[in-house]
Amino acid sequence: MRRVILAVTGTIAGLVALLSFKSHVPSVPVAATTGGSGGSLSSSAPSSSSSSSSSGGQTTTVPGEFPQGSLASKLTAGETAVDGKAANTAYGPVQIQLIKQNSKIVKVAVLVQPANTLHDIQIGAFAFPKLISETLAAQSGKIDAVSGASYTSAGYIASLQSALDK
Amino acid sequence: MPVRPKNRPARVGARGLLAAIIAGGLVVIALWWHGSLGVHGLAGWLTGAGEILGLLAGYGVVVLVALMSRLPPLERGLGTDQLARWHAMGGRYVVSLVVAHALLIIWGYAVGAHTGVVSESATLLTQYPDVLMATVAGFLLLGIGIVSMRAARRRVRYETWYYLHLYTYLAIALAFSHQFADGTTFLGNLAARFWWSAMYVTVLVLVLWYRVAVPLRSYRRHRFEVLGVKAEAPGVISVYISGARLDELDAEPGQFFRWRFMTRSLWWSSHPFSLSAAPGSDVLRITVKNLGDHSQALARLRPGTRVFAEGPYGALTPADSDRGVLLLAGGVGITPLRAIFATLPGQVTLIYRASSERDIVFRDELDAIAAARGATVHYLVGSRNEIGGDPLSPRVLRSLVPGLDEQDAYVCGPAGMTAAAVRALRAAGVPRQRIHFESFEF
Numbered sequence: 001m002r003r004v005i006l007a008v009t010g011t012i013a014g015l016v017a018l019l020s021f022k023s024h025v026p027s028v029p030v031a032a033t034t035g036g037s038g039g040s041l042s043s044s045a046p047s048s049s050s051s052s053s054s055s056g057g058q059t060t061t062v063p064g065e066f067p068q069g070s071l072a073s074k075l076t077a078g079e080t081a082v083d084g085k086a087a088n089t090a091y092g093p094v095q096i097q098l099i100k101q102n103s104k105i106v107k108v109a110v111l112v113q114p115a116n117t118l119h120d121i122q123i124g125a126f127a128f129p130k131l132i133s134e135t136l137a138a139q140s141g142k143i144d145a146v147s148g149a150s151y152t153s154a155g156y157i158a159s160l161q162s163a164l165d166k
Numbered sequence: 167m168p169v170r171p172k173n174r175p176a177r178v179g180a181r182g183l184l185a186a187i188i189a190g191g192l193v194v195i196a197l198w199w200h201g202s203l204g205v206h207g208l209a210g211w212l213t214g215a216g217e218i219l220g221l222l223a224g225y226g227v228v229v230l231v232a233l234m235s236r237l238p239p240l241e242r243g244l245g246t247d248q249l250a251r252w253h254a255m256g257g258r259y260v261v262s263l264v265v266a267h268a269l270l271i272i273w274g275y276a277v278g279a280h281t282g283v284v285s286e287s288a289t290l291l292t293q294y295p296d297v298l299m300a301t302v303a304g305f306l307l308l309g310i311g312i313v314s315m316r317a318a319r320r321r322v323r324y325e326t327w328y329y330l331h332l333y334t335y336l337a338i339a340l341a342f343s344h345q346f347a348d349g350t351t352f353l354g355n356l357a358a359r360f361w362w363s364a365m366y367v368t369v370l371v372l373v374l375w376y377r378v379a380v381p382l383r384s385y386r387r388h389r390f391e392v393l394g395v396k397a398e399a400p401g402v403i404s405v406y407i408s409g410a411r412l413d414e415l416d417a418e419p420g421q422f423f424r425w426r427f428m429t430r431s432l433w434w435s436s437h438p439f440s441l442s443a444a445p446g447s448d449v450l451r452i453t454v455k456n457l458g459d460h461s462q463a464l465a466r467l468r469p470g471t472r473v474f475a476e477g478p479y480g481a482l483t484p485a486d487s488d489r490g491v492l493l494l495a496g497g498v499g500i501t502p503l504r505a506i507f508a509t510l511p512g513q514v515t516l517i518y519r520a521s522s523e524r525d526i527v528f529r530d531e532l533d534a535i536a537a538a539r540g541a542t543v544h545y546l547v548g549s550r551n552e553i554g555g556d557p558l559s560p561r562v563l564r565s566l567v568p569g570l571d572e573q574d575a576y577v578c579g580p581a582g583m584t585a586a587a588v589r590a591l592r593a594a595g596v597p598r599q600r601i602h603f604e605s606f607e608f
Contacts (some may be wrong), residue, residue: 003255007178007259011219011263014195015215015218015219016216018195018198018199018218019205019210019211019215019218020205021206022202022204022205022214023205023206023210023211057547073533090204106253112217116347116350116353116354117353118289118293118294118348118411119213119275119278119279122275122278122289123278123279123281125279126279126280147207148207148208148209148277148278148280149278150206150207151203151206
């Protein structure tokens with residue numbers, strides 16, 4: 001019995017110690033570099049002139065209720081597409097594209113998102129719609145991160161800001 | 167003169183093995199640390215904990231199989247009974263890790279994806295690669311764990327327990343692929359995948375080598391056969407086994423082999439039985455108490471039956487020493503000590519605990535050996551009530567064996583008796599490192 005208690009408490013104590021050391025989150029490097037690292041999926045970009053989405057080069061669209069892939073070819077009159085820079089997060093780069101009409105943000109599309117695991121995709125499917133609707137409401141880069149998706153949010157906001165700065 | 171092999175194989179002691187297992191665990195944790203991207207929020211904590219426990223479980227099953235791989239340095243250093251105890255203890259721990267891993271991952275992923283636990287479980291099972299297989303594996307391991315605990319309490323037949331344990335190999339195989347397919351630790355870390363696979367392959371090779379190839383090779387070399395069966399006492403029989411070139415086995419008195427008798431009813435499992443006489447050059451003797459279906463069937467063995475033998479195993483092998491030696495046997499635990507008693511040089515005392523006069527095996531042989539070498543045998547016979555108190559008390563031991571605290575003690579008997587005897591010896595002043603014991607229930 002003493003061994004059981006020792007094993008259980010030892011394991012839990014070890015886990016808590018490890019995880020709390022690890023929870024000192026490393027700052028998300030929001031590098032201005034496009035692409036490269038990890039296995040992020042870039043969404044399909046049909047004959048877009050935009051320079052972006054150079055990472056990976058796969059053309060899978062992940063499930064999720066939000067625009068994925070460049071909308072540059074589907075613009076209506078008066079709309080312009082602005083690509084943000086790819087922002088590296090710990091889980092892979094995030095890159096977004098703004099569609100503006102008369103300097104008003106009317107759409108946001110996700111060009112590149114972390115999709116190493118199904119878990120990444122689940123989180124993206126949950127977080128991006130919220131981030132996009134926040135962006136459309138705020139019309140600026142000053143939006144809140146989505147809880148439970150802090151890395152994705154940070155990458156999104158960084159890429160959004162770089163598009164707004166253009 | 168005692169038979170003593172010239173070059174004893176390497177031994178790994180309990181401390182060394184424990185240190186190695188813990189060091190391996192730390193490497194596994196370092197692997198997680200290296201691969202983890204940081205822990206954030208409740209989902210991060212739950213998922214992180216789930217990942218660590220999963221990795222430890224993946225490492226743990228390998229350790230558990232390695233403990234049972236019959237690796238000679240382990241068998242010599244710790245002894246099979248201690249390895250089996252470690253395996254049982256570790257098995258419970260690893261099964262708990264597996265269960266906690268599954269629950270934490272489901273919960274953590276559900277929190278991260280903002281879904282319910284039930285729908286997240288369904289997503290994990292149906293959409294994450296290989297998770298379904300791993301789930302089957304998890305339930306297999308859990309079932310085996312539960313049955314083993316019941317087997318330890320003698321509520322499940324040995325045969326059931328044995329067959330079920332074969333499914334652990336299936337479970338390990340089923341659970342392997344999800345570790346790479348879903349584990350963030352191994353994602354994009356080719357070196358980690360390589361070394362992790364190498365660990366699994368190494369243990370697989372050890373098991374195949376020491377549990378399959380070595381016994382086959384040994385059979386080809388030694389051609390073991392049943393020579394005859396002799397009744398020793400009610401329910402106790404000796405089996406004589408002949409073979410060629412037995413001196414090459416380097417077997418020592420006190421050791422045992424795992425025997426597989428090739429008859430229709432016995433071939434499927436091997437059982438450990440000690441040598442009850444010093445190994446000869448062309449004949450070995452084992453003595454078996456009638457404990458179950460298997461031992462009963464042994465009484466009907468016919469001469470000429472082929473036998474596969476794995477061994478020798480066992481760490482109950484006294485080294486020559488200037489100190490006196492006490493041999494303490496309980497019940498059929500006399501078998502290895504009988505072999506030691508006949509061969510060990512120096513001053514030897516044998517204490518033989520049996521529950522009734524009828525249960526004493528080898529009385530004539532023991533008395534003859536004692537007379538020939540001028541050693542003493544004490545028979546402690548009868549239940550506690552008949553004797554009047556515990557016969558294995560420190561006081562009784564000291565009075566039977568003058569200078570006990572200066573001696574080495576070797577104990578073999580049922581688990582309960584062995585534990586009681588070791589406590590009594592400690593209380594009588596024998597240092598821990600001079601008490602050697604093996605209980606035969608494994």
